[in-house]
Amino acid sequence: MNDYVKRDLKYIWHPCAQMKDYEELNPIVIEKGEGVWLYDIHGNKYLDCISSWWTNTLGHSNKRINEAIKKQIDRIEHVIFANFSNKPAIELAEKLVNITPSRLKKVFFSDNGSSAVEIALKMSFHYNMQKGNTKKKRFVALSDAYHGETLGALSVCDIDEFNKVYKPLLLDTIRVEGPDCYRCKYNCFRDNCNAECFEVMEKRIIENHEEISAVIVEPMVQGAAGMKIYSPIYLKKLRKLCDKYDIHFIVDEIAMGFGRTGEMFACNHAQISPDFMCLSKGISAGYMPMSVVLTTDEVYDCFYGDYNERRSFLHSHTYSGNAMACAIALENLKIFEEYNIIETNKEKGKLIRKLTLEKAKSLKHIGEVRSIGMITAIEIVKDKSIKEGYPWDMRIGYEIYKIALRKGLLLRPIGNVLYFIPPYIISEEEIMFMVDTCFQSIEEYFMKSTIF
Known part of the structure; x- marks a missing residue:
């Protein structure tokens, strides 16, 4: 050995x-x-x-990304992201807002996918508490979902291999049977169906909408479920229903963002814009840990005010907005465009x-x-x-x-x-x-x- x-x-x-x-x-x-x-x-x-x-x-x-790292490391490797910032983070945030769906206007940095999911869940819940929507304390997630392995993220997962032993510690999530196009109960095909399976989600939301803060899904593909691919019509219907009942729509694009599904982002297949988008993995080309959560001006404005009002979203990670990771992500996106x-x-x-x-x-x-x-x-x-x-x-x-x-x-x-x-x-x-x-x-x- x-x-x-x-x-x-x-x-x-x-x-x-x-x-x-x-x-x-x-x-x-x-x-x-x-x-x-x-x-x-x-x-x-x-x-x-x-x-x-x-x-x-x-x-x-990759030679170009290697060079981007070399240039950035001679400038600044990392700086505290509270009251300080750095050029690559600013440029990346601007770029992400420009290429993601239209509702998304603000970028919150973190360092891994599970944390991004935690942030989106917390932001949604906190937003509703500040708006006086005190009944909205629960989340909806699909069967066979995977969203990460911290306790909050596991709460919206549904793969026993990962979360069964921790169930006594997890949030009380509303679990909805998700699309299964290979074994479709409606005898439909994903390429020409009308997402008939959405009726299960629709029923649960109508029954529980007053207590639902957000619905979280992996758009188009449930990765850890075995790459289960489903119709974009499902996402269109979900966006419409969330709007009707004032429920946040979170898309977990951690695995499927940045070109994996044939579009820059998986939700582009449905031409929908979520209230929260979680990104990681491909954002930094596999070089460094990094994640972001994009959200709307409406969510951001709910936390905006005098510090003494205690409206701030006090969630932080030491390596948020890391300058080297942001420089890598920028070069990654430049290569996407050029080629x-x-x-x-x-x-x-x-x-x-x-x-x-x-x-x-x-x-x-x-x-x-x-x-x-x-x-x-x-x-x-x-x-x-x-x-x-x-x-x-x-x-x-x-x-x-x-x-x-x-x-x-x-x-x-x-x-x-x-x-x-x-x-x-x-x-x-x-x-x-x-x-x-x-x-x-x-x-x-x-x-x-x-x-x-």
């Missing part, structure tokens, strides 16, 4: 993992990255087809989908290939005819993940769902390697498996 691996196992507790598994599959220590590739200390390379947990937009060790990343993503996404569908035809255990923009997901099922799936503990995806690693591909399955979310700079040749290697790994698993 390599010395670095021994030291890792001795001192580090890795996230989202059972550390006992690491005794069998040791931590892979990465030495460097370049483009879509990661290189370990043994010289092995892996195509990072999940963008290192969905963060990396423009490839590892028309959104349009090139659409073409690359079509190629990934086409190749994946071709490979999936001959495999009886591929239930659905679903895609949007630069996201393509493959759901493995026991019986395609009745769409019978597998629970998390079957670890099918994990076994395929191990096979793929040996072939030089980094997958990060969600239970029985494999997916591609590569950096946007991926080439056609690399796309072909990614898809081919994934299906080789699936086929190898089926050949060895006794489950089927």
Whole structure:
């Protein structure tokens, strides 16, 4: 066992993992990255087809972003963000307001996605308390939702793997059955339905609107649920209903913002403007922790006044508005514009989908290939005819993940769902390697498996 691996196992507790598994599959220590590739200390390379947990937009060790960091670090690395500011933060805030939906006019900085969700929930609740809407103390979230892993964020999650043990500590959230287009109860198809499944949400909001502060959703794609993609009409209906009952609409774009779905932001597919937008991951191109919450002038004005009035929103993070992270985000957005990343993503996404569908035809255990923009997901099922799936503990995806690693591909399955979310700079040749290697790994698993 390599010395670095021994030291890792001795001192580090890795996230989202059972550390006992690491005794069998040791931590892979990465030495460097370049483009879509990661290189370990043994010289092995892996195509990072999940963008290192969905963060990396423009490839590892991007030369332009590296230069932006070098320039910024010689100016100021970080400065207290209370009564002080910095140029990159100001420029980034202005840029974000200009490219996000029209209602969003103010930017609140933080340092990770879970915190952004906490901030949006707190702002919504606090706003209602200051407005005298004292009954509005609850939030609405979808089944299978994932919004982060701090206690407030977990309260609006619905994946037992993450939040079951903490339920006694969590907020009393109104849980609504969300869209499931693969197993649609209405026998509809996401591309031409009228979001008939929205009737469940509509009923719950009508019944409980007086006590609802906000509804929070992952727009267009429920990521940790297995990349469940649904109709933009659902979002249109939700925006209209929230307006009718004076309820805040929060979109969690942490994973899907910055081009992942084929639009700059996922809610653009529905042409709706939320009251709060949470952004992280792709905002800083996978380089540094950063998040923001954008909100409306109406929300901002509710907290505006003399300090003695105690109207301030007293939520802070040490690294809010970090100058280096903001400089990275600015360069990231400049590259998006100069290279028309959104349009090139659409073409690359079509190629990934086409190749994946071709490979999936001959495999009886591929239930659905679903895609949007630069996201393509493959759901493995026991019986395609009745769409019978597998629970998390079957670890099918994990076994395929191990096979793929040996072939030089980094997958990060969600239970029985494999997916591609590569950096946007991926080439056609690399796309072909990614898809081919994934299906080789699936086929190898089926050949060895006794489950089927």
